[in-house]
Amino acid sequence: MNITDILVTGEPLIYGAMVSIVLVSTAAIFLLTYFKRWGWLWREWLTTVDHKKIGIMYILSALAMLFRGGMDALMMRIQLAFPGLNFLDAQHYDEIFTTHGTVMIIFMAMPFLIGLMNIIVPLQIGARDFAFPFVNAVSFWSFFFGAMLFNISFVIGGSPDAGWTSYTPLAGAAMSPGPGQNFYLMGLQLSGIGTLATGVNLMVTILKMRAPGMKLFHMPIFTWSTLVTCFIIVFAFPILTVALALMTIDRIFGSQFFTLTGEGLPMMWANLFWMWGHPEVYIVILPAFGIFSEVIATFARKRLFGYHAMVWSMIIIALLSFLVWVHHFFTMGAGAFVNSVFSVSTMLIAVPTGVKIFNWLATLYKSKIEFTVANLWALAFIPSFVIGGVTGVMLGMAAADFQFHNSYFLIAHFHYVLIAGTVFACFAGLVFWYPKIFGHKLNERIGKWSFWLFLIGFHVCFFPQYFLGLDGMPRRIFITRIEEWLPLNVISTVGAFGMGLGFAVFVFNIYYSYRYSEREKTGDPWNGRTLEWATPTPIPFYNFATIPHVDGIDYYLPMKEKGETTYDESKLEPIHMPSNSGQPIIMMAFFAFASFALVFEWIPLAIAGLIGGFIMMGVRSFDYDEGYHVEVDEIKRIERSARGL
Amino acid sequence: MSAHELKTGPLEYRTQEGRMSILGFWIFLGAEVVLFATLFATYAVLFGRTADAPHPGELFEIKTTLIMTFLLLTSSFTCGIAIHEMRRGSLKGLMTWLIITLLLGLGFLGFEIYEFMHYAHEGATLQSSAFWSGFFVLAGTHGLHVTVGTGWAILLLIQLSRRGLTNVTNRKVFIISLYWHFLDVVWIFIFTGIYLIGMVI
Numbered sequence: 001m002n003i004t005d006i007l008v009t010g011e012p013l014i015y016g017a018m019v020s021i022v023l024v025s026t027a028a029i030f031l032l033t034y035f036k037r038w039g040w041l042w043r044e045w046l047t048t049v050d051h052k053k054i055g056i057m058y059i060l061s062a063l064a065m066l067f068r069g070g071m072d073a074l075m076m077r078i079q080l081a082f083p084g085l086n087f088l089d090a091q092h093y094d095e096i097f098t099t100h101g102t103v104m105i106i107f108m109a110m111p112f113l114i115g116l117m118n119i120i121v122p123l124q125i126g127a128r129d130f131a132f133p134f135v136n137a138v139s140f141w142s143f144f145f146g147a148m149l150f151n152i153s154f155v156i157g158g159s160p161d162a163g164w165t166s167y168t169p170l171a172g173a174a175m176s177p178g179p180g181q182n183f184y185l186m187g188l189q190l191s192g193i194g195t196l197a198t199g200v201n202l203m204v205t206i207l208k209m210r211a212p213g214m215k216l217f218h219m220p221i222f223t224w225s226t227l228v229t230c231f232i233i234v235f236a237f238p239i240l241t242v243a244l245a246l247m248t249i250d251r252i253f254g255s256q257f258f259t260l261t262g263e264g265l266p267m268m269w270a271n272l273f274w275m276w277g278h279p280e281v282y283i284v285i286l287p288a289f290g291i292f293s294e295v296i297a298t299f300a301r302k303r304l305f306g307y308h309a310m311v312w313s314m315i316i317i318a319l320l321s322f323l324v325w326v327h328h329f330f331t332m333g334a335g336a337f338v339n340s341v342f343s344v345s346t347m348l349i350a351v352p353t354g355v356k357i358f359n360w361l362a363t364l365y366k367s368k369i370e371f372t373v374a375n376l377w378a379l380a381f382i383p384s385f386v387i388g389g390v391t392g393v394m395l396g397m398a399a400a401d402f403q404f405h406n407s408y409f410l411i412a413h414f415h416y417v418l419i420a421g422t423v424f425a426c427f428a429g430l431v432f433w434y435p436k437i438f439g440h441k442l443n444e445r446i447g448k449w450s451f452w453l454f455l456i457g458f459h460v461c462f463f464p465q466y467f468l469g470l471d472g473m474p475r476r477i478f479i480t481r482i483e484e485w486l487p488l489n490v491i492s493t494v495g496a497f498g499m500g501l502g503f504a505v506f507v508f509n510i511y512y513s514y515r516y517s518e519r520e521k522t523g524d525p526w527n528g529r530t531l532e533w534a535t536p537t538p539i540p541f542y543n544f545a546t547i548p549h550v551d552g553i554d555y556y557l558p559m560k561e562k563g564e565t566t567y568d569e570s571k572l573e574p575i576h577m578p579s580n581s582g583q584p585i586i587m588m589a590f591f592a593f594a595s596f597a598l599v600f601e602w603i604p605l606a607i608a609g610l611i612g613g614f615i616m617m618g619v620r621s622f623d624y625d626e627g628y629h630v631e632v633d634e635i636k637r638i639e640r641s642a643r644g645l
Numbered sequence: 646m647s648a649h650e651l652k653t654g655p656l657e658y659r660t661q662e663g664r665m666s667i668l669g670f671w672i673f674l675g676a677e678v679v680l681f682a683t684l685f686a687t688y689a690v691l692f693g694r695t696a697d698a699p700h701p702g703e704l705f706e707i708k709t710t711l712i713m714t715f716l717l718l719t720s721s722f723t724c725g726i727a728i729h730e731m732r733r734g735s736l737k738g739l740m741t742w743l744i745i746t747l748l749l750g751l752g753f754l755g756f757e758i759y760e761f762m763h764y765a766h767e768g769a770t771l772q773s774s775a776f777w778s779g780f781f782v783l784a785g786t787h788g789l790h791v792t793v794g795t796g797w798a799i800l801l802l803i804q805l806s807r808r809g810l811t812n813v814t815n816r817k818v819f820i821i822s823l824y825w826h827f828l829d830v831v832w833i834f835i836f837t838g839i840y841l842i843g844m845v846i
Contacts, residue, residue: 131665196676204669208661234672238680246687246782255771255778256696257687263694264775268687275683614796621800624813 006600008158011092013075018155047580049133050541051118054140056437058115059430061144065108066423066503068151072100074500077461081493083481093478094161095180099154101164106188107147109284109418112426114143114198117226117287119437120429121202123532123539124220126211126547128575131204134620137584139194139201145592146191149599153183157599160184163476165273166247168258168266173251179599182251186595189244190588192237199233202226211531214550220530221297221310225290228314229283232321236279243272252601267332274325282321284418286314288425289356292378295428296360298526299375300367303554306359313352320349330401339398346396353389357382372526373447377428380455381420388416391466406476409469415462427454427506435525439538440517442509450505457498464488464495521644529554534566536642542630545639546571567639574629583623587616655732657816670820674827681831684786685838688779693846696774701843704764710840713756714832717791720749721829728822736810739818743802746825750795757788780839787835790828797821 008014032038045053075096079088088096118136122129130136153159157179162171171181206227210219219227246257247269256262258269289310297304304310326334326342360382369375391413395404404410435441465488473485523537534556535543546568548559559565594609639645651659658664695701723746730738761781764770771781801817808814 131669200669200672200676203672204665208665208668234676235679238676239683242680242683242687249771249778249782253771255782256773256775257691257778257782259775261696262772262774262778263691263696264778265690265694268690272683272687618800621797621817622804624808 006156008155013092014155021155042582043580046585047137047582049129049137049578049580049584051122051130051133051136052437052539052541054136055115055118055120057140058111058118058143061147062108062112062115062426063507065103065111065147065151069100069103069108070500070503072096072103074496076100077493077496079478081486081490083479083486088478090478091161094163094476095154095159097476098160098163098184099150102150102160102184102188103147104418105164105280105284106191107143107150109422109426110195111143111147113229113284113287113422114195116291116426116429116433117202117222120433120532121223121226122205122209123436123535123543124223124530125206125209125214126531126544126550127205127209128543129578130201131209132201133578134581134584135197135201137581138588139197141585141588142194142197142591143191145588145595146187146189146194149190149592149595150183150187153180153187157183165277166269167273168247168250168269169260171247171269172258172266173254174259179601182248182599182601185244185248185251186599189241189248190592190595192240192244195233196237196241199230199237203230203234206230211547211550214555217308217311218550218553218555220532220554221293221304221307222287222290224311225286225293225314228318229286232279232283232286232318235322236276236283239272240276240280243269243276246272248598252598270329270332271325274328275322278325278328279318279321281418282317284422286317288381288421289314291425291429291432292360292381294530295374295378295432296363297554298432298529299370299372299378300364301370301527302363302367303529304359305362305365306355307553309355310359313355316352317349320345320352324349327396327398327401330398331405336398343396343398347393350389350393357386372431373442373444373451374428374432374526376448376451377424377431380451381424381428384420384424384455384458385417388413388420392417404469406474407469408465408473408475411475412462412465412469415465419458419462427451432526433532434513435520436523436532436535436537436539438514439520440513441520441525442513443517446505446509446512450502450509452502453505454499454502457495457500457502459495460498461492461495464492468492524556524560529557531556531566534559536567536639538642540638540642542575542577542635545575545635565643567643569636572632572635574631575635576627576629578627579625581623581625583616583620587613587620590616655815655819656810656812657819659812660816663812663816666816667820667823670823674823677827681783681786681834684779684783685834688783688839691775691779694775695777698769698773698777699767701776701780701839702846704767704769705840705844707840707844709756709760710836713753713760714836716749716753716756717829717832720746720753721826723749724822724825728819731810731815731818734810736805739810740802740805743798743805743818747795747798747802750791750798750825754788754791754795757784757791761785784835784839787828787831790831794821794825794828797824 007018032041045057048054075088076093078085079093118130160166160171160176160180160183162176162181162184166181166184169175171184206219206223246255249255250257250259250264256264258264258266260266293304293310324342324346326338327346330339330342364379369379371379391409395401395410395413431442431447468485468488471484473482520537523535524533526533531548531550534548544566546566548555548564548566552558590609590612592609594606594613597603597605597609650661656663657667723742727739727742727746730742761784764777769777769780771778798821801814801821804817805814
């Protein structure tokens, strides 16, 4: 096999990317060797089973993916604003909108939220770790290797180019030969396994490991949103697993599920994809709702208004999310009756969502609002998300959808809900919990710069797209030499760069605050309401020295009034902790190798990789390491120095 | 977590780890239900789309199917006896009945491989039409699960012989029994939904 069959050639942009990948990797290897940090990296991070460290790795990876997906977006916007520049050719444009969508949903939004869940949920419920810490590490590495597999496609083999929805027959072997589409299938499959495992893991954690006395309706709202999200994950992800597997078997082993030649049904892919894909939308929005609820309640200094209504509306949204998938293809010709049913079920979702919006407003009503950066993201979310939601109802009307379908109106709608919902929430959550995770606040002044740049850029970028859509500009089309569309496209591109700048300032803020911010001493910088603020900062690896008995919502407030802490020296007992393990990363490396081999359809190598992975699972089965105990003396020493006693 | 240990009740439920693992496995089985439901839905949608390949009615045979059903249903029963022996605290009984379960499972797999080869010989393969793709992937996924289950049971038998009955080995055996019964339930749907209906229509 020739090297040119594997590496992508002939694109100056991609040559640049290759050079930068090599340079960055070399620099990383050099720095690690020079500062003798390999052992540290392996012991402290690569083999860790600590939920907090795994969460940090999720968030770092997600930020890297946000950068990658954002670069894709900027390249598309350059092409659309300057059609005469020939910045991208048609093939390259197709690849970029495909990877932009996939990376942002699968490898940015979900891991970012799962990262926050990883860190915060055990702390909020008074647990010392996940139910299955080892499985948690396996999940992370499966996501990480899946993401890397998908990401190298643009320099090795070529990126997928059939859209993030990968509709057949376009995505089938006949019309999309070569490895690109296989990268999509294997990358998603590998990371999907990890997501499912995380869903199971978090559900057991929340159901079984709550602090004594904490009833389900005492749980902080972010934990509730996580629990509901995990239900969706457990019941939606197997559908994706099957869909991806069927297309993989179609492409690599010649079966006929989605082909026309063997009486297969290409439309079945659209159904399977969106039976997972629509619930997926709520997997990335419900945790966001949870984060906003926490942030708004904290900075309005009030109990969240309508706590029970919030929980029930999330549950109803989760159930409805499975019943609306056909609205993604009203124009396929299912008929008026089917379209009507799905149209009504789609619009029903606006009801519980509206309940939540009014609850947030009622929480803010007559309160003393503190305009911290975290709260600014949450406040900006409300009107922005409403714009996205209302246009969503417009799209949900089947008859009107025949007009809006596949136009920039749709693009504007889902960016309004996904960015104002999920991305704002990721930023809000990161800023809000940052002092707890890293021991110092992010700088508020720089944070406000990044917030305003991003918010204004966001509206400038996407609001014009509603009008472009109404003017008939289709999506996924790279030629826009139509005079009427050009001005709005230029405005939109300017907005996109504003968002890029906002993100850059956000990242700079992380560096700046690491260097200059005051270290956090109390562990409760925002005067928090829930248990995650009750630990010392930095959080000891066992989280809580003694676990309080919880009997109420926002339990940390009465604790503070009574002067109680999570450290009661008379009640100390040895704490059982799991040991670190190198098995998760090795196991998933084998499966990643098998996936890579399958991408290029090297079957013997793939089998070898699979066998390696299964051997690692067997090794794990024989591993009876039951962890270790932290003795009382050591807990005393750690807590006393952390609390300055 | 040792504080949560119980003194009575089945061994596998006595530690918090044990209770959590079993609950986690139940939730995982929920995901497996969705996985098989999706495959069944796919099969149903593709039913009759055989292109130029033979129709299922021409190939499905009641005899092999009944033998396979008999083998697998019996294996679920023997698996139940194995758990009963485990509860009685008899390691020897547990291992004996687990090995019998395993042999029945292997017998089932043998017939399935024979059946698939027979169909391929008659011109019905994974590639020949959408219907047959659906059939082979649905039945094959079940067969793959049985294969994984037998491998898993062998690893467990080795652990049992080394460590005897502890709350960890008991939990593992209990979980694999849940898995095995689940595969049996799925087979009942395959037996009726694929074979019986395929023979009638």
